Amino acid sequence: MMMTMAMLSSCSSDSKCEFKAIFNFGDSNSDTGGFWAAFPAQSGPFGVTYFKKPVGRATDGRVIPDFLAQALGLPFISPYLQSIGSDFRHGANYATLASTVLLPNTSLFVTGISPFSLAIQLNQMREFKAKVIEHYHSGNRKGSTKLPSPDIFGKSLYTLYIGQNDFTSNLGSIGIEGVKQYLPQVISQIAATVKELYLLGGRTFLVLNLAPVGCYPALLVNLAHNTSDLDKFGCLISYNKAVVDYNNMLKEALTQTRRDLANASVIYVDTHAVLLELFQHPTSHGLKYGTKACCGHGGGTYNFDGQVYCGNTKVINGTNVTASACKDPENYVSWDGIHATEAANKLTTLAILNGSYSHPPFPLHNFCHLQPIG
Numbered sequence: 273m274m275m276t277m278a279m280l281s282s283c284s285s286d287s288k289c290e291f292k293a294i295f296n297f298g299d300s301n302s303d304t305g306g307f308w309a310a311f312p313a314q315s316g317p318f319g320v321t322y323f324k325k326p327v328g329r330a331t332d333g334r335v336i337p338d339f340l341a342q343a344l345g346l347p348f349i350s351p352y353l354q355s356i357g358s359d360f361r362h363g364a365n366y367a368t369l370a371s372t373v374l375l376p377n378t379s380l381f382v383t384g385i386s387p388f389s390l391a392i393q394l395n396q397m398r399e400f401k402a403k404v405i406e407h408y409h410s411g412n413r414k415g416s417t418k419l420p421s422p423d424i425f426g427k428s429l430y431t432l433y434i435g436q437n438d439f440t441s442n443l444g445s446i447g448i449e450g451v452k453q454y455l456p457q458v459i460s461q462i463a464a465t466v467k468e469l470y471l472l473g474g475r476t477f478l479v480l481n482l483a484p485v486g487c488y489p490a491l492l493v494n495l496a497h498n499t500s501d502l503d504k505f506g507c508l509i510s511y512n513k514a515v516v517d518y519n520n521m522l523k524e525a526l527t528q529t530r531r532d533l534a535n536a537s538v539i540y541v542d543t544h545a546v547l548l549e550l551f552q553h554p555t556s557h558g559l560k561y562g563t564k565a566c567c568g569h570g571g572g573t574y575n576f577d578g579q580v581y582c583g584n585t586k587v588i589n590g591t592n593v594t595a596s597a598c599k600d601p602e603n604y605v606s607w608d609g610i611h612a613t614e615a616a617n618k619l620t621t622l623a624i625l626n627g628s629y630s631h632p633p634f635p636l637h638n639f640c641h642l643q644p645i646g
Contacts, residue, residue: 289344289640291429291476293420296337296349297393297465298367298433299386300330300611301483304337306351307369307386315583317567317597321614328354330369332566332601333614336480337365337431339621342645343636344429352396353388359418363428364400366393372437373458385441390434394465401425401472425473432462433480433543439518440485443495448514455518463525470533478624478634479526480541481519483612486512487551489565489574490609505552506563506573512548519544523631540631546623550605550616557619560603567608569595574609582608618645 296302305328308314314326322333328351329335338348341362349365350358370386371393401422408422438458442451466477485491486508495508503509523540530538551562567582568575577595580586585594598604607613612620625642627635636642 289346291344291427291640292346293361293363293424293428294337294341294344294346294349294365294431295363295397295428295469295474296365296367296431296433297390297397298431299371299435299437300367300369301436302335302337302365302431302433303330303367303369303371304328304335304349304351304365306353306365306367306388309351309354310368310388317583320597321601330611331607331614331617332597334617335614336433336617336621336624337367339618339645340429340431340624343621343625343642344640345643352393352400360400361418361420363420363424364397366396367433368393370437371434372441373435373461374438374454385437390432390461390465394468397469397472426475428474428476430466430469430474430477431480432465432477435462435482435518435522436485439482439515440491443491443511448510452514452517456521459518459522459525462522463529466526466529466538467533470536475535476537476539478539478541478630479522480543480624481522482515483544484512484515484548484551486510486515487548487563488610489563489568489576489606490578492563493574493576493609494578507551515544537634539634541624542629542631543620543624545629546620547605547612547616550619554603554605559605559615560600562605564604565606565609566601566604566613567595567597569593576609621645 308328314328316326318326319329320332341349346362349363350360352364352366368386368388371388372385373390375389375391404419405422407419435458439451491508497508501509526538526540550557554560554562563574565575569577569580579588580593580595582595585592601613602615604613605616623629625636627633
């Protein structure tokens, strides 16, 4: 059962916390504006719930790094690629929409994969630390600065939420069996990245696993299947089974990484279990719709049309069609068929803060006086 924020924050309203910053690595599930800083184009209705305008999140409001920052008493973490208005004193977010763990090749990029793979994000982190140290030792530290002190890297929470695009981007071309062949490489790269971040000073790592993509409206519409391929909750059985296999391999790899880094906390976070519960039993958690997108076109079971994406207008069969947002995104798990709503992100974050969905258990309220994230 997911712990409520009231329970989590009851210990104190004090903002004292062992973690002074968050460094996040990921894709659109945790991007706070990196992709749209590099490729400006985002329009409404993204951001409508919390920010009331598009702010680089691939959802209607806040994403998990936003909620984590609020809970730890930190400001929202600036995207590394955002040159205007950024403040990196409390960390940086390297995540960008469509990012993969493995290096994308040219053909993949043409089909919509970001050039900012996990390896690139790691290099950006290396450069960031080098610049922080250079700035600190330059002696030119008078006045205000938007950079942290060099000791921040050992006092930070490192979060990794990436791998979904490695799993889904090639499903249409090589199928689930083809995708399975390179998933061990994905896991190996994630584990290796944790070790590299350790060498940069990181000591606390939260690695979020892969969501139950077989419940995503986009896959349910775009991937050919029969009713026998669906479970009783309307999710694709074979795809969700492959996700479970991947997550089990990731958990095992991180267990070994934990042994290799004896004085670090390497935490496997089972966000899959949280989201699967939301998709299967939305009404039990204050929601109404599981496998139906809030922002889309077509209505019906999924409200998703692969021809016209959330917020866009297109002529289909001679008619102008707009994929618009629902009026009550707080009742949905899925925002646009691919990403979670702010409501689902909040419930997922509460589970992360609780620590019971982590291996080993890692309740953040043992390290920080958590703040409300309402």
